[in-house]
Amino acid sequence: MNAGAIVIVGAGQAGGWAAATLRDRGYTGRVVLLGEEPHAPYERPPLSKAVLGGHAPPESTELFSAPRLAQLQIEFAPGVSATRLRPEERRVDTSDGGVLDYERLILCMGGTPLVPALPGVGNPGVHVLRTRDDAMRLRASLGPGKRVLIVGGGWIGLEVAATARQAGCAVTVVEQAPRLCARSVQPGVSAHLAALHAAHGVDIRLQAALRAVQALPDGRTAAVLSDGVRIDVDAVVLGVGLQANDALAREAGIACERGVLVDAYCRTSAPDVYAAGDVAVTAHAAAGGRIRLESWQNAQDQGTAAARSALGDATPYVPTGAVWSEQYDAMVQIIGFPAMAMCEVLRPQADGRALLSMALDAGGRLVAAVAVDAPRELRQLRKWIAEGAVLDPALLRRPDAPLANAQIR
Template identity: 40%
Template sequence: MNARAALLIAGASYAGLQLAASARNLGFEGRIVMIGDEALPPYQRPPLSKGLLTGKSTVESLPVKSEAFYRESGIELLLGRRVAALAPERQQVALDDGSRLEYDWLALTTGARCRPLPVAGADLAGVLEVRTVDDALRLDAAAGGARRACIIGGGFIGLEVAAALAGRGLDVTVVEALPRLLARAVTPQMSAFVEDLHRRNGVRFAFGQAVSALQGDNGKVCAVELASGERIDCDLVVVGIGVIPNTGLAEAAGIACANGILTDGLGQTSAPRVLAAGDCAAFPNPYAPDPALPIRLESIQAANDLARAAASLLVGAPQPYAAVPWFWSDQYDAKLQMAGLMAADDEVVVRGDPAGGRFTVFCLRKGRMAAVHTASRPAEHMLGRKLVAAGASASASAAQLADESFDLKSLLA
């Protein structure tokens, strides 16, 4: 390998791939090298907690792009290798085999890792997490011989795994430390709908509970012990209590970090010619309750959008991040979609009947549309993204917004 890359990408992730592809599409002609510590090229993550566990996806279907794409785009993949250290002052990185590479631009798209469960017994056999394809394959194999599963964490990953395992006939219990599901991401109305959806599929819940220990039998997990003293018998535990951004390389190199590698809307870090994007990056978001406060958005869309902004910088035509954040989650036959970023004190208006499984929740902030959450209403989700992007004034009354005969498109005018 030559000693220099015009663009060196540390992390074979969604953000890394998007940055490389966007740079090429915008006319970047320099050498691009992407380094990833897994053996696979960038692959789809959503199927790990859904499709692989239900049989709807295979490992072969996971890669985001074909081998031909990388070859034709002139993107070199260095897989099964890891960047061990950065030297921004010399525009150089050290790899895990001791070799070094110089760069003109460096992009850190190192993602995040699962937050470990800090209790006794967390290292027992049968205690798993879902972040990589190997994690998902281990869980799939373990689920085949399990009868009772306990999911620790009522976030998106935990609930998607709960739905998949319940669909396979396992007895599933979800333990959530907060009083409701998805509390940081959706409104109480959406939380209640999701809880009811899971209960109707046989899932049980323990809310407001902390895990004090995991109990084992001959080295394999057999129960989850709660701080209340309650014991949940199980032969499989899936830990989904959030992630930790992979900022170690940046921190060791003196690059500014605070719950993520700090960047601006173009992905620029505090180090010259060093960019960051994806789950490892924290940046001011124009749609956040406080647009000046750097936040991390753990989503494919946010990773891709900041990566596109970073690529625009590489070709001298900077276009800062301005996309509306949006997310989705498939659970059973329901499609949950969120656009914008809610705040706890937003005014909430519900349109439609949650009992029917199809409805929309509007979050209004200072008279404007801040976020739109939908359940199995993809058309209103798409319209909601436009309303949030336009900063649409909620000139309609709450009663009008709740009225399904009211034309929401009129708000765009």
């Protein structure tokens, strides 16, 4: 296919990779990249780490600069949103009053942080963290002697907790579940993360929630928790989840289910419309049927795969579930999908800071794993997950038995 325009909605990580891949694969037609944000495509992981901590400038996150996009003859439109999709007419309306005709359309709109409907939540002391601008605003509230309340003990919340502690803040995390990161990891990993943060002086309160916030005359924010306790803080950070930006697709009649539904070729229910990244819900048997991933690796790989599919390459895209998180000096790596997990096996590590957690399904197959500061072991586990290896839990638990010997078949 080498005629017509390919329009990409969303100039984030998936959209940026989709655009670059089209050129990389020799597509010479028109490529339009619409970006609601004023910035060229950038990577978000440093926003909760080096950028928030003041160790890296926000510009360092840039993935493809505007000059690079121009060099690739990608028509990048910063600050211009798609406002309506019209799949029957193969048209996209844009916020600058324009109308774009497309031959192929790739949807990469990402997601928006969830904001619970609580009294006072629109207060300026309440933050979310998704964009570069969010990070710079939050960064201004961190520093020695400041107090921060983090709502949600998931990955974003815990990374912000670590960065805020390192910046000298007093940090409280409230999590309404009985354990941290409960949706994505097994209990042993949750306990390890809780111990890590407690050792760094974070006050973690499980089965606790935010009920209301109120601006105080001194510019701080009063936060009332579910047990009625009030804490006065310099910043409240909401890390309670992400909603896929699928409204445009839904309004256009494209099948969505908390995200835009795609098949293994990133195809949506509308002809010649593809989706990738945080907005896409991907068919995946090992993940329990369907999964919407919020992962750097997936955004890059699926953005690339969507572009390839749009050019007619019929290679299915199979996500691996690879995610990482950095907290203090700990590197947490996650691989696989725990949906089918029946039990967690922990392999004792010589260094108490390290952790190796393996999730096995009912047949003893390794389906997911988490390694904290154990990259070498994770390589072996990644291979086993890809192969569907069946493992012996008793050998996995024995630190004196070589890891490789744990494979039964």
